[in-house]
Amino acid sequence: MKNLVILGAGTSGTMMANHLVSKLPKKEWKISIVDQYKTHYYQPGFLFLPFDTYTEDQVKKTGKKFIPKGVNYIQKKIEKIEAENNQVILEDETLNYDILIIATGSKIAPEETEGLLGPLWKKDIFDFYTFEGALALRNKLREWEGGKLVVHLTEMPIKCPVAPLEFAFLADSYFREKGMRDKVEITYVTPLSGAFTKPTCTKALNYLLEEKGINIEIDFAIERVDNENKKIIDYAEKEIPFDLLVTIPTNMGDEVIERSGLGDDLNFVPTHKHTLQSVDHDNIFVIGDATNVPASKAGSVAHFEAETLTDNIILYTKGYKLKEEFDGHANCFIETGNNKALLIDFNYDQEPVHGTFPFSKIGPLKLLKESVFNHWGKLAFRWIYWNMLLKGIAIPFVSRNMSFKGKIFDIKADK
Amino acid sequence: MDLNIAGIRVDATEEGYLTDVSQWNKEIAIEIAKEHNIELTDKHWEVISWLQEQVKNDIALSVRGIKKSGVIDIKEFYALFPGGPLKVSTKIAGVPKPKSCI
Numbered sequence: 452m453k454n455l456v457i458l459g460a461g462t463s464g465t466m467m468a469n470h471l472v473s474k475l476p477k478k479e480w481k482i483s484i485v486d487q488y489k490t491h492y493y494q495p496g497f498l499f500l501p502f503d504t505y506t507e508d509q510v511k512k513t514g515k516k517f518i519p520k521g522v523n524y525i526q527k528k529i530e531k532i533e534a535e536n537n538q539v540i541l542e543d544e545t546l547n548y549d550i551l552i553i554a555t556g557s558k559i560a561p562e563e564t565e566g567l568l569g570p571l572w573k574k575d576i577f578d579f580y581t582f583e584g585a586l587a588l589r590n591k592l593r594e595w596e597g598g599k600l601v602v603h604l605t606e607m608p609i610k611c612p613v614a615p616l617e618f619a620f621l622a623d624s625y626f627r628e629k630g631m632r633d634k635v636e637i638t639y640v641t642p643l644s645g646a647f648t649k650p651t652c653t654k655a656l657n658y659l660l661e662e663k664g665i666n667i668e669i670d671f672a673i674e675r676v677d678n679e680n681k682k683i684i685d686y687a688e689k690e691i692p693f694d695l696l697v698t699i700p701t702n703m704g705d706e707v708i709e710r711s712g713l714g715d716d717l718n719f720v721p722t723h724k725h726t727l728q729s730v731d732h733d734n735i736f737v738i739g740d741a742t743n744v745p746a747s748k749a750g751s752v753a754h755f756e757a758e759t760l761t762d763n764i765i766l767y768t769k770g771y772k773l774k775e776e777f778d779g780h781a782n783c784f785i786e787t788g789n790n791k792a793l794l795i796d797f798n799y800d801q802e803p804v805h806g807t808f809p810f811s812k813i814g815p816l817k818l819l820k821e822s823v824f825n826h827w828g829k830l831a832f833r834w835i836y837w838n839m840l841l842k843g844i845a846i847p848f849v850s851r852n853m854s855f856k857g858k859i860f861d862i863k864a865d866k
Numbered sequence: 867m868d869l870n871i872a873g874i875r876v877d878a879t880e881e882g883y884l885t886d887v888s889q890w891n892k893e894i895a896i897e898i899a900k901e902h903n904i905e906l907t908d909k910h911w912e913v914i915s916w917l918q919e920q921v922k923n924d925i926a927l928s929v930r931g932i933k934k935s936g937v938i939d940i941k942e943f944y945a946l947f948p949g950g951p952l953k954v955s956t957k958i959a960g961v962p963k964p965k966s967c968i
Contacts (some may be wrong), residue, residue, distance in 0.1 A: 606930060642929070644953065670950040672929050674940070686929075686944040716930060745926075745965070 452481050455764075456539055456548040458529055458707075460486035462494075462841065463739030463753040464554035465517045469843035470761040472519045475768070483523040483546060485539070489514055492582055493836055495750065498614055498786070500585035501592055502625045509833065511582065517841045529555075532711035534732050550734050550764060553713075553720055555705040557610055557740035557748055559584075563701040564605060566676035575681065576696045579618065580610065588697065592625070597634030598694030603683060604641050605673055608717075609702045610740055610748040612648045613795075615639070617786040618697060623663040624788035638666040640683070640691060645669060651802040652795065655819055659787055702748070704741055719743035724799070725775035727760045734767075736760055745799060746779035754840055755780045758851040761843075780853045782808075784829035792825035794818055798853040804860050809848040811857030818858065872897040883956070883963050887918070890960030898958045902949070906958075910946055912937050917959040927952060927964040 455471065457464045468484050475482065496510030518524045530540040532551070539546045559580045561567045567576065577591060578584040602619045609615075619639045626632040639646060639660070645653035646660055646667055660667055674686045682690045704718030713720050713731070721730040722742040729735040738760050739753040746752050759777040766773055779799030784792050794816050795803035807814040815824050839846060869878040872893040877885045882898070884890055895914065899906050906914075916937045920927055929952055932943050947954040952964055 606928075644950065670953075672940070672944075686940050687948065716934070 453549040455550045457484040457552045459554035466757040485525045487528040497585040501588040553737045557702045559700040560703040561700040569678040601693035603698040620788040640668045726773040747781040751782040755851045791821045794825045806858035884960040914959040921961040
């Protein structure tokens with residue numbers, strides 16, 4: 452028997468277990484998946500928790516439900532990957548592998564910014580990238596009486612790059628509905644040169660910020676948080692005061708990557724961007740947020756990656772050359788508030804454009820334009836996530852590589 | 867598009883970033899720096915060569931990477947190239963604008 456070991460039972464790891472269980476011959480391969488946590492969170496739902504749109508129960512389920520029969524599910528802590536020996540050391544046992552899939556994801560690292568974990572953390576400073584953080588923020592918002600709300604993004608790359616901006620849009624709607632928008636000043640602070648991470652989006656969508664009365668501060672690279680005077684301060688000594696700070700801390704790969712000496716500065720694993728094979732070890736593959744590939748860290752990307760990676764693992768077991776297929780395809784809904792949303796579709800080379808999706812000229816979803824349809828799409832996605840995506844069922848009419856049909860190339864990208 | 871910098875015709879993006887680093891020279895750097903009200907000192911030149919070296923070796927540029935450069939710390943970097951130091955310094959160094967937008 453040969454062993455295939457998957458590290459991490461989040462979105463990517465769970466999808467890979469479901470794909471591979473039906474594709475690898477059962478007599479030859481034993482598949483194991485390791486994750487120390489019992490709960491599987493629907494992370495896109497964390498955006499809605501603070502505004503009381505989703506309840507706690509809507510964003511979490513028991514992870515075991517999604518691991519298919521025939522896969523060995525090990526709930527233990529991973530101490531170290533010993534790539535030279537093809538071994539993974541767990542808290543009380545050692546696993547040998549012939550193929551390893553790293554799907555250990557990324558998480559926030561607030562300790563990277565001076566003063567962020569100071570006295571105001573979880574009192575006036577919050578994150579919403581963790582379940583606990585999003586809940587604490589919900590409780591704060593329920594009783595907050597207004598003032599300066601600063602929505603801040605520390606550095607790229609982050610998981611779901613559009614989430615902070617969506618948070619600002621949803622906050623605008625939330626306070627309007629509560630009849631207290633006039634008491635809240637919203638400022639969006641980014642280290643990038645525009646509100647959106649993609650220049651074409653900034654060109655097409657900057658009007659949204661104006662329309663919603665959201666101030667923007669660009670090129671702000673935070674140095675520290677001044678807890679005493681309630682300010683964030685950047686390396687150029689620019690200061691931005693806040694009453695309530697909602698921040699996206701630095702995102703990093705898991706510590707196990709660092710302990711194993713397999714990562715870059717941010718603990719992301721150097722990965723071939725078209726095959727998803729690790730750069731340093733032929734029998735290690737990497738998927739989802741754990742990679743260093745220049746694609747968005749998002750569930751849709753992991754979904755498209757999983758299809759290519761499944762094919763490549765099969766090719767690898769047979770000794771064939773890998774497909775250089777993955778194109779960085781991402782497909783993201785962006786909530787803009789007032790029950791509307793945008794949809795963007797892009798890859799490594801092609802920035803988001805106008806058009807219709809998934810059917811040329813028909814839609815029904817519109818790319819890069821606000822619509823109610825898109826908002827419904829985003830809400831429906833929670834069902835798709837639990838019932839199709841995790842199980843590795845292909846989403847109808849949405850292909851792994853970006854399609855150029857139905858797209859209008861009317862915005863010039865900066866090269 | 868074509869730009870004329872220090873009397874030399876170069877290829878550049880709309881934002882004024884050189885598209886061919888082989889067209890770069892010190893006169894061009896001095897000229898671009900002037901547009902940003904920067905007078906280049908030895909320290910500036912050191913940073914410029916470091917940036918060019920990184921790009922040559924295909925290493926992605928980031929503010930975080932500056933910390934480990936051994937050439938300069940982030941604070942100094944901001945002082946030397948005010949107003950978005952990575953954007954300004956790469957323009958002067960004749961290398962592409964960093965893509966940290968993913």
